[in-house]
Amino acid sequence: MKIWTVANQKGGVGKTTTTVSVADALAGLGYRVLLMDLDPQASLTCYMQLDPDQVENTSYDLFNKPERIRPVDTGFEGLHIVGASMALANVEKRSSSIDGKGLVLKRWLQQHAQAYDYVLIDTPPALGMMMINALAACDHLLVPVQTDFLALKGLERMMKVLGMLAVSGAEIPHTVIATMFDKRTNASRRTYQFLKNQYKTRIWPGVIPVDTKFREASRLGVPPSFLFAQSHGIVAYQKLTRDLLPDDLLR
Amino acid sequence: MKIWTVANQKGGVGKTTTTVSVADALAGLGYRVLLMDLDPQASLTCYMQLDPDQVENTSYDLFNKPERIRPVDTGFEGLHIVGASMALANVEKRSSSIDGKGLVLKRWLQQHAQAYDYVLIDTPPALGMMMINALAACDHLLVPVQTDFLALKGLERMMKVLGMLAVSGAEIPHTVIATMFDKRTNASRRTYQFLKNQYKTRIWPGVIPVDTKFREASRLGVPPSFLFAQSHGIVAYQKLTRDLLPDDLLR
Ligand SMILES: Nc1ncnc2c1ncn2[C@@H]1O[C@H](COP(=O)(O)OP(=O)(O)OP(=O)(O)O)[C@@H](O)[C@H]1O
Ligand SMILES: Nc1ncnc2c1ncn2[C@@H]1O[C@H](COP(=O)(O)OP(=O)(O)OP(=O)(O)O)[C@@H](O)[C@H]1O
Ligand SMILES: [Mg+2]
Numbered sequence: 001m002k003i004w005t006v007a008n009q010k011g012g013v014g015k016t017t018t019t020v021s022v023a024d025a026l027a028g029l030g031y032r033v034l035l036m037d038l039d040p041q042a043s044l045t046c047y048m049q050l051d052p053d054q055v056e057n058t059s060y061d062l063f064n065k066p067e068r069i070r071p072v073d074t075g076f077e078g079l080h081i082v083g084a085s086m087a088l089a090n091v092e093k094r095s096s097s098i099d100g101k102g103l104v105l106k107r108w109l110q111q112h113a114q115a116y117d118y119v120l121i122d123t124p125p126a127l128g129m130m131m132i133n134a135l136a137a138c139d140h141l142l143v144p145v146q147t148d149f150l151a152l153k154g155l156e157r158m159m160k161v162l163g164m165l166a167v168s169g170a171e172i173p174h175t176v177i178a179t180m181f182d183k184r185t186n187a188s189r190r191t192y193q194f195l196k197n198q199y200k201t202r203i204w205p206g207v208i209p210v211d212t213k214f215r216e217a218s219r220l221g222v223p224p225s226f227l228f229a230q231s232h233g234i235v236a237y238q239k240l241t242r243d244l245l246p247d248d249l250l251r
Numbered sequence: 252m253k254i255w256t257v258a259n260q261k262g263g264v265g266k267t268t269t270t271v272s273v274a275d276a277l278a279g280l281g282y283r284v285l286l287m288d289l290d291p292q293a294s295l296t297c298y299m300q301l302d303p304d305q306v307e308n309t310s311y312d313l314f315n316k317p318e319r320i321r322p323v324d325t326g327f328e329g330l331h332i333v334g335a336s337m338a339l340a341n342v343e344k345r346s347s348s349i350d351g352k353g354l355v356l357k358r359w360l361q362q363h364a365q366a367y368d369y370v371l372i373d374t375p376p377a378l379g380m381m382m383i384n385a386l387a388a389c390d391h392l393l394v395p396v397q398t399d400f401l402a403l404k405g406l407e408r409m410m411k412v413l414g415m416l417a418v419s420g421a422e423i424p425h426t427v428i429a430t431m432f433d434k435r436t437n438a439s440r441r442t443y444q445f446l447k448n449q450y451k452t453r454i455w456p457g458v459i460p461v462d463t464k465f466r467e468a469s470r471l472g473v474p475p476s477f478l479f480a481q482s483h484g485i486v487a488y489q490k491l492t493r494d495l496l497p498d499d500l501l502r
């Protein structure tokens with residue numbers, strides 16, 4: 001079992017889209033994948049047509065009764081999910097003392113998710129209890145970043161957090177992924193160039209282009225490759241996924 | 252002085268872009284505008300070429316020494332800013348007791364911002380102390396929402412929060428604004444139709460189209476109308492701003 005977390009404190013950079021697209025590509029290669037939604041916004045849960053107000057046995061129970069959590073079959077080959085419920089937002093507020101609560105997810109996955117080849121964890125756009133759990137649990141971190149100026153500062157902060165964790169002995173291997181790349185605009189091209197200079201081997205050498213099919217797929221509630229397998233954004237995520245697999249040696 | 256807050260718990264829906272664009276349009280009409288950055292990500296601060304790690308007298312001081320806060324001239328006619336510093340993220344963590352801290356911003360603006368015609372407040376993508384302050388202080392709330400499926404659930408939650416506030420006597424007049432509308436895709440058109448049916452008079456009857464110039468403007472650190480006045484996204488925000496002004500009677 002390998003655990004991949006998708007995180008970036010900046011909002012709207014494509015975390016949920018990356019989680020679904022990489023999981024979709026892994027399932028397409030025959031792997032059994034567990035999706036884990038740790039975002040109180042529950043985008044991933046909604047994407048998979050579950051209702052966060054109704055769904056039972058969610059990631060909220062990690063902090064309550066972990067033994068109650070049951071993955072749900074999404075109906076798509078090789079993809080199961082543990083959804084998020086709205087109640088997750090309360091965990092953040094109550095958790096003034098983080099001691100020992102940072103490893104709840106890691107422990108649950110080690111005990112209950114061994115049947116899966118990959119676990120993909122979606123996180124909220126904030127550095128809080130969910131993010132800490134997701135960083136502590138993962139083998140590899142994927143950091144999507146939009147190729148635009150406003151997203152650069154957020155990435156800097158994310159990297160500072162990783163630097164602090166590394167100093168305390170928790171080095172997390174990670175890959176920065178340039179998303180929503182729009183080859184028509186200067187902003188995208190220049191920002192991507194800056195990212196490549198700055199992050200060198202830690203950034204995936206490709207880009208995920210702007211592709212309107214992602215919105216379409218999320219509206220219809222299907223993994224992107226099911227309806228739009230040839231679309232350039234979806235093909236790019238499949239290439240990313242192949243590049244991340246161990247035999248290609250992580251960048 | 253009128254205070255307009257821009258908020259939505261969902262990330263990446265265009266809050267910062269809406270704040271800058273509406274402020275830009277108001278300054279273009281000759282009004283004196285104060286931008287207020289309450290987001291620890293400090294996108295608005297970075298957009299205006301201030302460094303959140305260096306900037307002094309920021310919105311962080313609201314919870315510390317409010318009398319220290321000084322608006323900074325952005326260098327653009329009619330636009331001043333109170334920036335955000337990274338330290339703002341600490342306020343959220345420390346503030347387990349919200350009592351009385353929800354009105355800090357409202358009080359500061361009443362005492363120190365009377366020289367401005369409009370105050371535009373940018374908020375983080377989360378329901379926390381900053382959002383509560385921004386909702387408590389405002390005369391009108393602008394809620395940008397991307398015309399895509401994943402953003403609908405986030406909007407529902409935002410509306411539930413407003414409903415709860417209204418029940419407790421704090422009715423907040425608000426306008427939902429459809430952003431990043433892409434007329435080429437089904438997802439955008441259908442989502443927009445759904446929003447119009449659902450929110451009727453509370454949604455602005457126009458749309459803000461997808462426009463690559465916004466990224467360009469944020470990279471160059473200039474208000475959108477300075478370089479791209481004719482661009483269709485920027486013209487749409489100017490139309491929105493005129494529709495929001497009192498003589499047009501708010502929807
Ligand atoms: N490559 C792409 N091209 C075009 N649209 C995209 C692309 N990737 C994501 N999107 C769209 O951008 C929006 C934001 O993406 P997404 O919700 O995945 O971001 P996020 O980082 O998870 O946001 P949040 O911070 O709210 O969790 C969605 O509407 C999604 O469909
Ligand atoms: N109408 C539009 N057309 C194209 N791009 C847009 C439009 N509005 C905003 N953007 C771009 O989308 C990205 C997200 O916008 P923005 O940062 O304003 O969202 P936000 O809601 O403030 O995000 P956060 O939740 O992180 O604060 C930015 O790169 C911005 O330039
Ligand atoms: Mg998300």
Ligand SMILES: [Mg+2]
Pocket residue numbers: 266267268290294295373374
């Ligand atoms: Mg913002």
